[in-house]
Amino acid sequence: MTNEAIMRLEVVIIVNAIIKGMAMLKIPTTCSNIGPVNFIDEAIPRLGHLPEGVSVVYDVKSHVHALQFLPETEEIKFPATSIFKSCQYFPEEFSVFFILKHGNTYLKKECVFSVSTVHRTYVSVCLTSKKIIFTYNNKKSKFRNSILTDNKWHTVGFSVTGSHVTMTTDCLNRRKHKLRRNFPSFLEIQNSVIQIAKCESCNSAFQGLLKDVIFVPGADVARRTCPPKTPRNAYMDNRIPTDPDSHISSYSSVGPDWAGCKWMDVGNLAFDVYSRSIKVCVNGIWKHVTTDMPVEKPSYRQLDYLEVYQDVITPSASIDVELFHMPGEGLFAVFANSNPVANRARGVSGLYKWTEKSFRLYQRLPSISAQCWCHFTIGENFYLAVANYGNDTSKLTNSTIFKWHRHRRKFREFQTVGTYTARDMEYFTIEDEHYLAVANHAIGPNQEVDSVILKWDRKTRRFVIFQTITTTGAYDWTYFRVQDYHFLAIAQAFNGRTTLMESLIYVFQNDKFLPFQTIETNGATDWEFFTMEDEAYLAVANAYNYGPQNFQNQDTYQTNSSIYKLDIGKRAFFKYQTFITNSAIDWEHFMLGNDHYLVVSNAQNGGSEQERLTTIYRLQGVDKFVPVHHMYLEPSADWEVFEDDNDVYFVYSNAKDRKSQILKAKFKYI
Structure with missing residues (x-):
C-alpha cells in the first residue's frame, strides 16, 4: 500500500470516527417542549388565597381584572421545576410577555418577575422611571422606558434568540440589543425559583397593576401574540360586514388598525384574514375567539x-438568476451567463432592474463562464459575488466580488478570489461574522478538490480563507439554521466514475464546520432548505444518473429527487418524499x-x-x-x-x- 493510500485510509478512519462520535453524543436536554405558561397562575393558583399585600382590582375604564401589589407584598415564588419538568437546562430560545399598568413616575427598580438561584439570575425584568432592565445570566440589557409611567395599559414582550434580545411594546415598537452569552448556555434549573413582583435582582416590589406573565419557549411570542400589521395585499378586507341585528361590534369603513389594539377598543371584534378567524381586543392584544354566529367567509x-x-434576452445561456433588493435603488435580477460573448476569453453577465413592471438591462458585469451570483450586505455596503467556472478547467480562475458604488450607482470590482471551476457561492452570517462559501467543482479530470469558506476580516475589509473542506464534484453550498445550530449542505455531483455518491451536511461547532450527516444522492446539483409548521426540510435536486448503477446508460437525465425532514430528537434528516424528475x-x-x-x-x-x-x-x-x-x-x-x-x-x-x-x-x- 502506497503512502498516499495509507494517508487516505487514515483520513477516512478519522472522518468516520468523528461522525460516529457525533452520533453517540448526547446533547443535554433543554426545556423547550413545554407550552405557554402563565407565571401568575402558577404562583397564585386560587384567588381566594391571595398573598399578603396582593389584591384583585377591576379597572373600570378598560374592563379588566388585574392584580395590585403594595409595598408590603410578601414573596410570591414557586420552584421552577414545577414548570420545567423532565429537563435539565433553561431554554436557549424563549419569550416572555406581560401586561401592566403603572402611574408612578418615580419608579425605584421595581420587579416584574425573575427566574433565579441564590447566586445567579437567569432571567428578570425590572422597571425604573427611565429604563426597562432585562437580565439574562447576570448580564443586564437596558431599554429606554418612555411609556410605562402614564397610567395606561401596556404590553411588553421580550424574545431571546442567538446573541440578541428583542423588546416589543404594545405590538408596535421593537428594539433589539446584543446579548452577551455563550451558546449553548446550559443554565441548570434544578435549584431555581420563579418570583413575581418581588425579587432579589430588583430593589423594590412592583406597585402597579399586573395581568399575565406568559413564558413561552421559542423566540416568536411577539409575532404569535400580536395581530399582523397592515396586510400586504390590498384585496384582503379585514372588516366584518355591518349587521344591524348582530351583537358583534364593527369597525369603521377604514377597517381595524391591525398595527395595534387600542385600549378604547377593548371588547371589539374583527376578522383576521391571515388565520380566517374572529379576534377580540383584550388588554391591548388581539385574541382568538370562537362563535356560532354566521360570519361571511372572505x-x-x-x-x-x-x-x-x-422575455428577457441575456448575453448568453443562463445557469442561475439571483434576485435582490437594495433600499433606495429597487429590485434587481442578475443572470449567470455561462458562455463567453463572441469567443472572447472573458464574457459578461447581465444585471437587470425592475422598472415600470419589467426587467430592463442595467449593467453588464464581467464574468468567465459564470455559474452563480450571490448578493449580500455588510454594514451599509452592497456586494455581488460571482462564481466563475473559467475557460480552462485545469487552471486557477478568479471569481469576483463586486461592490456597489453609491455615487455612480453601479457595481465595481472589489476583490478577486482564486477558484477552480467554481460552481457556487453562498453567503451567510454566524454571530455577526460574515462568511462566503465557494464550491470548487474539479481541477481538470480530478473531481476531488478543496472547496473554501471565506471569512470577512474587519481590519483589512476583505474576505480571507477561514476553512477548506475537501469536496468531490461539488456543485452547491446551502446554508441554513435550525434553532441556534448553523449548517452547510454540499451537493456533490460526480466522482469521476459515478454520480451515485454521498453528499454531506456540516454543522458549525468549535469555530469550524464538522461533518454532521451524509445522504446518498445521484448527480446532486442543488439543496433547497425550507420550513413548514416549524419543521425543517431539505430538498435535493438530482440531475444525472450515470455509472455502474445505470450500466445500460438509459434515461440518464431521469432520476429520483427527494425531500428530507429533520428529526430533531434523533438529530438527523430522514427521507420525507421522493419525486421522479428530469x-x-x-x-x-x-x-x-x-x-x-x-x-x-x-x-x-x-x-x-x-x-x-x-x-x-x-x-x-x-x-x-x-x-x-x-x-x-x-x-x-x-x-x-x-x-x-x-x-x-x-x-x-x-x-x-x-x-x-x-x-x-x-x-x-x-
Missing part, C-alpha cells in the same frame, strides 16, 4: 395558472398565502413529452406535495419568485438559450 386566492409576461438542477420553495409550493427546474428539456414539462407541486395535507401545474417552457436552470404590489411573478433562467422568461401568476378566489 375569499382568498389560490394559484390558478401562469402566463408568459416578459435533469433537475434546482428546487425553489415559495408560499402564496398559506399554501406551500415547490417548483423544479428542467435544464435539459429533452424530446419526450415528460422531459419537456416543468412541474409545480403544492402541499396537500397527508398527500404531501402533489403536482398541480405542468408547463411547457424553455429549458430552465434556476427559479425565483417575487411580488410587486398584489402581483406575483416567476423568473427562470434559460439553460440553453439567451431567452429567459418572466411568468405572471393568475389566481382563482375560493
Whole structure:
C-alpha cells in the first residue's frame, strides 16, 4: 500500500470516527417542549388565597381584572421545576410577555418577575422611571422606558434568540440589543425559583397593576401574540360586514388598525384574514375567539395558472438568476451567463432592474463562464459575488466580488478570489461574522478538490480563507439554521466514475464546520432548505444518473429527487418524499398565502413529452406535495419568485438559450 493510500485510509478512519462520535453524543436536554405558561397562575393558583399585600382590582375604564401589589407584598415564588419538568437546562430560545399598568413616575427598580438561584439570575425584568432592565445570566440589557409611567395599559414582550434580545411594546415598537452569552448556555434549573413582583435582582416590589406573565419557549411570542400589521395585499378586507341585528361590534369603513389594539377598543371584534378567524381586543392584544354566529367567509386566492409576461434576452445561456433588493435603488435580477460573448476569453453577465413592471438591462458585469451570483450586505455596503467556472478547467480562475458604488450607482470590482471551476457561492452570517462559501467543482479530470469558506476580516475589509473542506464534484453550498445550530449542505455531483455518491451536511461547532450527516444522492446539483409548521426540510435536486448503477446508460437525465425532514430528537434528516424528475438542477420553495409550493427546474428539456414539462407541486395535507401545474417552457436552470404590489411573478433562467422568461401568476378566489 502506497503512502498516499495509507494517508487516505487514515483520513477516512478519522472522518468516520468523528461522525460516529457525533452520533453517540448526547446533547443535554433543554426545556423547550413545554407550552405557554402563565407565571401568575402558577404562583397564585386560587384567588381566594391571595398573598399578603396582593389584591384583585377591576379597572373600570378598560374592563379588566388585574392584580395590585403594595409595598408590603410578601414573596410570591414557586420552584421552577414545577414548570420545567423532565429537563435539565433553561431554554436557549424563549419569550416572555406581560401586561401592566403603572402611574408612578418615580419608579425605584421595581420587579416584574425573575427566574433565579441564590447566586445567579437567569432571567428578570425590572422597571425604573427611565429604563426597562432585562437580565439574562447576570448580564443586564437596558431599554429606554418612555411609556410605562402614564397610567395606561401596556404590553411588553421580550424574545431571546442567538446573541440578541428583542423588546416589543404594545405590538408596535421593537428594539433589539446584543446579548452577551455563550451558546449553548446550559443554565441548570434544578435549584431555581420563579418570583413575581418581588425579587432579589430588583430593589423594590412592583406597585402597579399586573395581568399575565406568559413564558413561552421559542423566540416568536411577539409575532404569535400580536395581530399582523397592515396586510400586504390590498384585496384582503379585514372588516366584518355591518349587521344591524348582530351583537358583534364593527369597525369603521377604514377597517381595524391591525398595527395595534387600542385600549378604547377593548371588547371589539374583527376578522383576521391571515388565520380566517374572529379576534377580540383584550388588554391591548388581539385574541382568538370562537362563535356560532354566521360570519361571511372572505375569499382568498389560490394559484390558478401562469402566463408568459416578459422575455428577457441575456448575453448568453443562463445557469442561475439571483434576485435582490437594495433600499433606495429597487429590485434587481442578475443572470449567470455561462458562455463567453463572441469567443472572447472573458464574457459578461447581465444585471437587470425592475422598472415600470419589467426587467430592463442595467449593467453588464464581467464574468468567465459564470455559474452563480450571490448578493449580500455588510454594514451599509452592497456586494455581488460571482462564481466563475473559467475557460480552462485545469487552471486557477478568479471569481469576483463586486461592490456597489453609491455615487455612480453601479457595481465595481472589489476583490478577486482564486477558484477552480467554481460552481457556487453562498453567503451567510454566524454571530455577526460574515462568511462566503465557494464550491470548487474539479481541477481538470480530478473531481476531488478543496472547496473554501471565506471569512470577512474587519481590519483589512476583505474576505480571507477561514476553512477548506475537501469536496468531490461539488456543485452547491446551502446554508441554513435550525434553532441556534448553523449548517452547510454540499451537493456533490460526480466522482469521476459515478454520480451515485454521498453528499454531506456540516454543522458549525468549535469555530469550524464538522461533518454532521451524509445522504446518498445521484448527480446532486442543488439543496433547497425550507420550513413548514416549524419543521425543517431539505430538498435535493438530482440531475444525472450515470455509472455502474445505470450500466445500460438509459434515461440518464431521469432520476429520483427527494425531500428530507429533520428529526430533531434523533438529530438527523430522514427521507420525507421522493419525486421522479428530469435533469433537475434546482428546487425553489415559495408560499402564496398559506399554501406551500415547490417548483423544479428542467435544464435539459429533452424530446419526450415528460422531459419537456416543468412541474409545480403544492402541499396537500397527508398527500404531501402533489403536482398541480405542468408547463411547457424553455429549458430552465434556476427559479425565483417575487411580488410587486398584489402581483406575483416567476423568473427562470434559460439553460440553453439567451431567452429567459418572466411568468405572471393568475389566481382563482375560493
